[in-house]
Amino acid sequence: MTEKALRLGTRRSKLAMAQSGLVARAVRELTGREVELVEVTTYGDTSREHLAQIGGTGVFVAALREALLAGEVDFAVHSLKDLPTTPAEGLVLAAVPRREDPRDVLVARDGLTFAELPDGARIGTGSPRRMAQLNAAARDHGRTVETVAIRGNVDTRIGYVRSGELDAVVLAAAGLNRLGRIDEATDFLPLDTVLPAPGQGALAIECTAQDTALTAVLAELDDPETRAAVTAERALLAALEAGCSAPVGALADLLADGQIVKEMRLRGVVGTTDGVTLVQLSTTGPVPSTHEQATALGRELAAEMLAKGAAGLMGERAQ
DSSP states (O other): OOOOOEEEEEOSSHHHHHHHHHHHHHHHHHHOOOEEEEEOOOHHHHOOSOHHHHTGGGGGTHHHHHHHHTTSOSEEEEEGGGSOSSOOTTEEEEEOOOOOOOOEEEEEGGGOOTTTSOTTEEEEOSOHHHHHHHHHHHHHTTOOEEEEOOOSOHHHHHHHHHTTSOSEEEEEHHHHHHTTOGGGOSEEOOTTTOOOOTTTTOEEEEEETTOHHHHHHHGGGOOHHHHHHHHHHHHHHHHTTOOTTSSEEEEEEEEEETTEEEEEEEEEEEEOTTSSOEEEEEEEEEOOOSHHHHHHHHHHHHHHHHHTTGGGGSSSOOO
8 A cells, every 4th residue: 555645835935836846856755655735825925014014934934833733734844044943842843955055146127236236226125134234235335225125926026127116136046046047146145245044045844743753754854064054043043032034144154174174154244224234243163063062153153243232233122
C-alpha cells in the first residue's frame, strides 16, 4: 500500500507557491512520497493595510501555524524573515535549507541603477528598513529620494514602475530568483549600502513537535551554515525587542582564509526611516557550532547597538 501524500501548507502567492514547490520536490526526492500543496490564506494576504499597522510580517505566518496545529497540514514553508522570533508552542523549526542571495535589488525604469536615479526619484517599498537605508544612501551621495509605502505581490510592485507611477521599487533578490525573474532587476544593492532583513533569502520549514518521524526527515534539508547565520541575525532582532517590520537590517556571513572558514561576521543596522540617523555596527567571532553560540553573537551585537542609541530609532519597540 502506498503511503498517503504529505500535505505542505503554503501561502497562495506566486512566490510562496514557487518556494513551497522547491521544498516539495526536495521532500519527494528524500522520501519517495507524494507531496501536495495546501493553499492557506493568511490575514497578511487579504489585508490592504501596511504591515507595521497589522502586526508586522508575522501576520503571514499565523494561519499556517494554526493549520499545522489543527492537523490540516503536515508541514509548512515560510519565508524565514516573516517568522516571529518567539518560538511557537508545539511546533519545531525542522529545517532551514541553504540560503538564496540575501541582497535587495532595484527594479527601475529605463534600466537605471540606484546611482543613476534622478534627484527626488520615487522608490516604492513597504519596508521601514529599506526606507532608512535608501534615504541614508541617497544623502551620502548628495541626493534625495522619496520612499513611497507600497504593498502587494511582485507583479503589483513592478507594475508601479511599468506604469510610470514610481521610478523604482526594491525587492528581495531571492524572491525574483525563485520566480525565475531576476533578469528584471536593474541593480543589486550592495550589502554595505542596504543590509537585508534578518533571515532574508532563507526558508523555514516547520512541523509539529510530536511528529518526530517527519521532523527527522525534514532535518535532512537543513543547512548548518545558513541556520547558524539566521540564528545570529534573529537573536539580534529579538534582543533589540524589535518586530519583523522594525527598521532593522542584519546579515551574518562566513569569513574564509583561502578554503578554510575561520569566523562569522554579523553586521547590523537600525535607523530612522528618513535615513537621518543610523546605528551600524558589526562583530566577528568563531563560527558558531551550537544554537547557543549563534544566539550569543546576535545578543552581543544588539547590546552594543542599544548602547549606541538603537532603541530610540525603532519607534515603538515590540515585545
